[in-house]
Amino acid sequence: MIKRSAIAGVAIMMTLFAAPALRAETLADTLAAAYANSGLLDQNRALLRAADENVAQSVAATLPVINWAMSTSRTYNSAAVTQTTTATTARISGSLTLYDGGANRLAVESQKEIVLSTRQSLRGIEQDVLLRAVQAYMNVRREREFVELRQNNQRLITQELQAARDRFEVGEVTRTDVSLAQARLAGSQSQLAAAQGSLAQSIEEFRAAVGRAPSGSGAASPAPVLQSVQEAKAFALRNHPAVQEVQHSVAAAELAVRRGEAALRPTLSMDSFVALDDEWNETAQIGLSLGGPIYSGGAISSQIRQLQANRDASRAGLHVAMIGVEQQVGNAYAALQVARASAQASDQQIDAARIAFEGVREEAALGSRTTLDVLNAEQELLDAQANRIAADVDEVIASYSVLAAMGLLTAEHLQLPVQQYDVSAYYNLVNNSPLTGSPQGEALDRVLEALSRD
Template structure:
């Protein structure tokens, strides 16, 4: 008997490749763009990466603080109970004077850095490169979340189809066993044929139970990423490749992959760190102004007020040699960062080539499996007819049915691989962000929080809301 489900939901995936994920409109359906938009807005991994970027943004105002003055107020109160013994030369005895008074000292000091050896400039440049690197890492996290969501979405559809195939196969084998028992009763076949049918049915029930468990796992992964359980998913179309061949894919990945971009800014920050450490060897100039009021500091019932302006120059001569080691260490770290960039370029180039080749091979596999299914259907029909006239055994029919089931299972898996790999290729070349996919979401503004806090001189509030334009 043939499997009764002629079409698979995933079979629509290769009908018309599109530049963006397109699905048939349906009010009751949960489309891939819907799932991606939900993940973009609510995925905890992505939200944590955005918070991490905002934390790194604060490195810039910390570095800019080197240009700004520091202001401090100092106050002290004390009680003095002293006795002074004096003995003038030639005097017959000593004279004792008691001094009991309260002393109050108050001062306001403002210190303005004038030159810090270039530390502020280097530190600011390093902080800005750290921000740019973290923005690239946020894009990498966004792409990873988008890719994981696509994979989870496709896996749910795939596992639903595999479960349907296994249920249908179980029903077919149940009917096959019933027919086999009938033929055994009339003496057309032997007990061996019945046992073979029973064995295949038991195996089909085991496979169906396993498929049910796999589907539940896929559904839980989907809910973890998206935040909602899957509901009536529609099969997506694969993305049209953003490159023309494997060579273009490798080149685009080496230039646009967010992980490469992040390491490029890390390298720039490592070079800035060299200048930052060199600043410890250079002079520093500060100007400070102080206004003060001291009551009872010198004599009881006296008050001293005034202002003081001080310019100080500090020239480091030798500090034990540790500062030279730190500079040398920074140079080696910069060389390490440079090699990490090259290594990452090779990694993403290899990944892009692999993704391209896997996509092409999966497409070819789909065509081959479709031809295999057509041939298996014809073979099964022929074996069933021959079995009726006694030229084929029950085992031949069971084997033909299993071969057709295997071919249809392979088609479902190949179609899901085509869709997943098309998105994986886009991710590798840096084209799987919400903007690239055209999702109907309010984009997260990576610059909003940075602009809000960059030049703030004070403030303890949470300004993260400026980046959420909702």
């Protein structure tokens, strides 16, 4: 038999375990925090800046290259009369590719397509981060409400146990009724412990997804979505980052094939130098070099075929990406419809179960119902309330999943109160390969310094 002091102790532990509601935190607050604190976004922003630098390096290949060199040597000769001479030379040399069949120009265009593809990859990561935050926020809310529901359930069963004991003492019920109530109370305590464990796990997931612990959850409404699944699929095929990422990858692969074919053409370059020795004798030279492949053992042809195969793989990948996006939209809408239907059915179930529970409890007080009948009716009401909580959470998550499937789950579309990352700002500073010490280079240094502080 469970003692009342033990029940009171369990209630105290439940109160201590429940996370305190410091303030009403909205879903928008959570999404803004996830956007600002995401290390995954920082990582992929850095990868985008690295892709931007590839454009700068490709542009640099089309510009003159100027180098300097100094050399000094000391010569000792003892053949006849011992002589020691020292020679010092300073040299400035330069080179410029005048014609390469368009290879360098195609390299620049290819790297630009890769930058655009990487930007879409970053947008996809942003969607993943925000959707994970939505799920974490709603799961914490679900588990907290489950804990409250289990706590209320335990209080009701405790009351039923006490009522069964009182009725047993006056001979209205048997010891079996008391034992049934005790067993149901023990089961309720087990379910409460499980709900508290799930809440603890949800809080840890929230911390990982958002970058801080959750506070009190506020109300969250489903995101507005298009009514037509077909319209949503058509929109997603045009705007989803996964599709646009592969589209730019295909364009880059096609440019890579053209660049590989350019390797078969001749190249024309200009080379020059100016040298000055320690006796101030000046030497200068300028010349042109023209050349191209005659025989390479089939290496260039093999490289072209390889690039063509990579292009074909990218095209097939685009088809796969489009199918996957359509499937995501369909799945998200199906989950949304199920959640909405479940919410409506749960409302009806709660109304009926509450009326049944109240009636059974009154009938039990009159002796026409057993303790088991009361406990079963209370369990029906508990299940209906739990289903309603789950349906509300599932509807919100499904609605934001629809936005993600359409490519709209971004800080810009949601108008989050955050400083949004400008994907073109860094590119605009480096795309023409600025020199160190130039005004643009100094602006770039300031940007990099600010990024390192962040």
